[in-house]
Amino acid sequence: MSTKQINVFAPASIANLGPGFDVFGIALDGLGDTVRVEAVPEPRVTIEVSGVGADSVPDEAGSNSAGAVLQHVLEDDGLDHGFHISIEKGVPPGRGLGSSGASAAATARAVCSLLGRDLCSRELVELAAVGEGAVSGSPHADNVSASLLGGFTIVGPDYDVVRMNPPEIDIIVVTPDVHYENKTRLARSLLPEKVSLYAAVNNVGNASRMVAAVALGDPVLFGRSICDQMIEPHRAGMIPGFWKVKQAAIDAGAHGCSIAGGGPSLFAVGPEPSAIGRAMAEAFAEAGVASETLLTRPSDLGARVL
């Protein structure tokens, strides 16, 4: 057992990206969580959280995504020691920016480094997804894949992820000032059990075009493929003014706009990001909701040891 501590940074991410529910993720630049994992003699997991929105992040191992990853390693490997983790939140929780995913991804990378394990990316994604499962009740891997590997990611069966270099796009994220008790669970509770074949074929087509846009480096095609007929109509209601804000983004020149992950943030892609962000914020204001705007770009880098 190594006694050193490992510091890892993992970027925020947007999952789904419109057509790719539970499939797509993209890592974001300039926003992320930093974790420090250290081995401690007592065989349990202790957690310390600081930074943006730390108050709303649970610090028990079972319900914190990073803690759940460490708890899983502890139990699965029957280790005779424990872990202490300090999480410095840079990704505000509850916005749809992969906050729990960034913590889980950073922790998965850190604990493997600490234990001298050389996991392949599939195994890393699977481990980080355990953390997501603890928080959301569903071990989806879209956010953790992007946070771990950077770029644009496609989650396949058994956590087999295809990672592609991200497109050169501006991403506008606007977050309304609305709050929910366990937002991820709420967002998942709104999912339909069935969708029309028409909607599904539409999503298959747009998801395919989005991957082609990433491969071809076509920002306009990328933006135009941000269309989701399967999930968006069911979740729109949890975001006040959703349709007007989306329309405002399009009117301001965005190529596409949808819900970031489980929301409530909206993201848009297009030229003149400041103007698009302003238009979206004004539309939220007209719906009586304050909002915060973030202008960002994809991150080529994923989780990295500091």
Add this chain to the structure above:
Amino acid sequence: MSTKQINVFAPASIANLGPGFDVFGIALDGLGDTVRVEAVPEPRVTIEVSGVGADSVPDEAGSNSAGAVLQHVLEDDGLDHGFHISIEKGVPPGRGLGSSGASAAATARAVCSLLGRDLCSRELVELAAVGEGAVSGSPHADNVSASLLGGFTIVGPDYDVVRMNPPEIDIIVVTPDVHYENKTRLARSLLPEKVSLYAAVNNVGNASRMVAAVALGDPVLFGRSICDQMIEPHRAGMIPGFWKVKQAAIDAGAHGCSIAGGGPSLFAVGPEPSAIGRAMAEAFAEAGVASETLLTRPSDLGARVL
């Protein structure tokens, strides 16, 4: 009005390719229809069909895909002359190899050439899709896109098609000796109105991986992404022995296997195509059905004037 005649060849194609129902198409090498379109004084469309399976191809303008394209041009443009078309079938009809699509694609290309029109690929696809609509009752553009543009194609909204260079793969096509009255309409009548969200997400994921495989030139990933949980289960019943033939392909080393277009052919992708083809044919034989095997590869070229 030019009086010359134009000869155009357009390749066969496989649509859907597993996860991409009504979205994906791939052009096939070494198999195609050749059409000769000429302007004639009388303002109507006459059709002559020869070649493989010519007996089963209607020669009335309304119900022949090539004739429907010409009829549409005639009416839409209010021309004062007509067309005579000779179709030399190289794509056997009723197999799921885009036979009507190849004729429609070749005809769309030919009539534009004849009239000196320079249509963009979106307009060409839309025109050829009119022909598909006449035959199948649904103007889907997956086959005609691949036949027109060659390579691997993704059909988007309003016939906006993304075309990618095809992957380096061997394609095994095995056609059981079963026949249906208007097979395309039958295949479409089996479609479900709704699908489970689980199946839809699965198809979105596999379609996305298939596009990534095309972009990355990864034949194994391409083959493994041939998974369809939305349509295949509903159409499998129209193909005797379907599940056993599919399993035989996988057991013989295929990376993936599904229904070619509306069937009844199955296609598989993998190494050692002869062995895979043999295994599939044997499985059909065990199900009491004779079959025919075709070993082919994608065609980079689409419809071309001869």
